[in-house]
Amino acid sequence: MKKHIFYFILTVFTAQMSFATSISEYAVIKGTISIPDFIAKEVTLYNVEEGKPAVAATAKVNSLGEFGFMTPVSAAGFYYVDYGQFKSRNQLIRLYLEPKLDINLVINKENYVLSGKNVGQNVLVQKANDIYNEFAPFARLGGNVTYVDFYPWIDKGVAKANEFSKSIKTKDAAFDKLLKLAVATDVEELTYTFFRMPRTAFPDKDDRPAVIKTWQTDKKFTDPDLLKLQNGVSLMSNYFFYVTMNSGDAPKRLDLAEAITHITDPALKDVYLRDAVAGSRMKIEEYEKVAPSIKPYMISDASKTFLVEYEKVLHKNVGQKGLEFTYNDINDKPVSFSDFKGKFVYIDLWATWCGPCKAEIPHMKKIEEDYHGKNIVFVSLSLDKPKDAQKWKDFVTKEQLKGIQLMADKDFSSAVAKNYDVNAIPRFLLFDTKGNIINADALRPSNPELRAQLDKLLKG
Numbered sequence: 001m002k003k004h005i006f007y008f009i010l011t012v013f014t015a016q017m018s019f020a021t022s023i024s025e026y027a028v029i030k031g032t033i034s035i036p037d038f039i040a041k042e043v044t045l046y047n048v049e050e051g052k053p054a055v056a057a058t059a060k061v062n063s064l065g066e067f068g069f070m071t072p073v074s075a076a077g078f079y080y081v082d083y084g085q086f087k088s089r090n091q092l093i094r095l096y097l098e099p100k101l102d103i104n105l106v107i108n109k110e111n112y113v114l115s116g117k118n119v120g121q122n123v124l125v126q127k128a129n130d131i132y133n134e135f136a137p138f139a140r141l142g143g144n145v146t147y148v149d150f151y152p153w154i155d156k157g158v159a160k161a162n163e164f165s166k167s168i169k170t171k172d173a174a175f176d177k178l179l180k181l182a183v184a185t186d187v188e189e190l191t192y193t194f195f196r197m198p199r200t201a202f203p204d205k206d207d208r209p210a211v212i213k214t215w216q217t218d219k220k221f222t223d224p225d226l227l228k229l230q231n232g233v234s235l236m237s238n239y240f241f242y243v244t245m246n247s248g249d250a251p252k253r254l255d256l257a258e259a260i261t262h263i264t265d266p267a268l269k270d271v272y273l274r275d276a277v278a279g280s281r282m283k284i285e286e287y288e289k290v291a292p293s294i295k296p297y298m299i300s301d302a303s304k305t306f307l308v309e310y311e312k313v314l315h316k317n318v319g320q321k322g323l324e325f326t327y328n329d330i331n332d333k334p335v336s337f338s339d340f341k342g343k344f345v346y347i348d349l350w351a352t353w354c355g356p357c358k359a360e361i362p363h364m365k366k367i368e369e370d371y372h373g374k375n376i377v378f379v380s381l382s383l384d385k386p387k388d389a390q391k392w393k394d395f396v397t398k399e400q401l402k403g404i405q406l407m408a409d410k411d412f413s414s415a416v417a418k419n420y421d422v423n424a425i426p427r428f429l430l431f432d433t434k435g436n437i438i439n440a441d442a443l444r445p446s447n448p449e450l451r452a453q454l455d456k457l458l459k460g
Contacts, residue, residue, distance in 0.1 A: 030116075033065040040083045040084055044057075046079060048229060051234075057069055079095045079096075088141075094132075096175065134157060135187060135190040177225070212242075216243065222268075237275060256273060256276055283439060341434070344431065346430050347380075348381065349420075350381070360445050377404060
């Protein structure tokens with residue numbers, strides 16, 4: 001068996017030599033996946049880049065469940081072994097790799113056995129992983145674990161994590177600091193993730209674990225070492241999401257300019273903003289409003305490159321001619337986009353089966369009423385299936401929907417849906433008086449900023 005593993009590792013080493021010829025220090029990881037009725041074809045080794053996991057290497061798994069890595073380690077840090085469980089949080093296998101380590105892993109269904117000639121600090125890291133794995137079921141998608149289970153347990157879990165952190169006292173001060181930060185990050189990040197998961201039972205809005213209040217401070221994120229952890233960015237994202245959703249009388253959209261006042265380290269601000277903007281789905285108007293307050297903090301080359309591409313995509317359709325379409329109204333009369341030339345056009349793409357779409361209807365009615373007689377038309381364009389045409393007509397009549405009511409001919413396969421890459425609704429489109437695109441992903445009627453935009457357009 002040892003001879004077999006040796007040749008397997010040698011093969012991996014040879015494959016990686018072209019990548020690592022300038023680096024003389026390696027860490028060796030040999031492993032066996034020993035999980036009944038589970039076959040893994042590949043194992044991925046992640047390191048950390050700017051607070052997120054990044055692929056460092058991959059290895060094939062042989063018929064005996066064996067895999068191996070001989071990976072260059074230029075600086076000691078955390079790496080993560082993924083055989084298919086990483087994103088689902090079924091088991092965390094986090095290693096602290098340094099040059100000259102020689103680690104053996106036997107991976108079972110719910111744990112792993114660590115051995116080897118030189119495992120470095122990884123006996124201690126495994127204890128930290130065990131704490132992570134105790135919290136993980138509460139933050140697992142589809143687990144259906146509710147606050148009824150989580151709340152009675154969390155104080156014990158936090159106490160155990162704190163007790164373990166106090167016991168971390170090796171001769172390597174940098175490692176001690178990073179592992180303590182990792183444990184605290186695991187506990188907080190997974191706790192905040194719990195509140196983002198779909199549940200079948202929900203606590204009252206103000207019913208929250210007391211420990212969460214102790215985590216909330218004015219200057220929350222100060223340590224750039226957070227970017228050495230694979231869940232560093234996720235912690236910041238989940239923290240601000242939680243605070244936004246649980247402050248005030250009603251949830252509100254995350255204010256990026258406000259969020260970064262709680263981050264003191266420049267590198268953390270830069271990385272957090274890049275991630276937040278990328279995942280924000282901001283409209284052009286929203287981005288242009290917040291950009292002056294956040295761009296001064298997005299100072300790295302990576303952020304500058306990101307912003308160039310982000311703004312290019314955000315504005316790619318602006319000024320282009322809108323799609324010419326013709327669809328029938330509830331009286332089966334054809335209505336064309338060109339019929340509205342000379343007026344601003346606001347189009348609502350929706351369907352009778354879409355809950356979020358119907359939630360916008362009262363706002364749409366109100367805005368149509370308030371702007372009646374002005375140089376703008378409001379078009380509600382249904383993407384219901386053709387077989388549901390009568391259902392759509394009945395809904396329009398029953399709800400007394402105003403404006404121009406049309407129905408596309410082929411729901412999401414219709415020309416209007418394909419042209420504007422519509423794969424989710426509600427979706428709103430805004431056009432100028434010449435029929436050119438102002439925004440192909442416009443503000444919703446429920447957003448007060450829409451009125452400000454329309455007022456400006458009509459005055460201009």
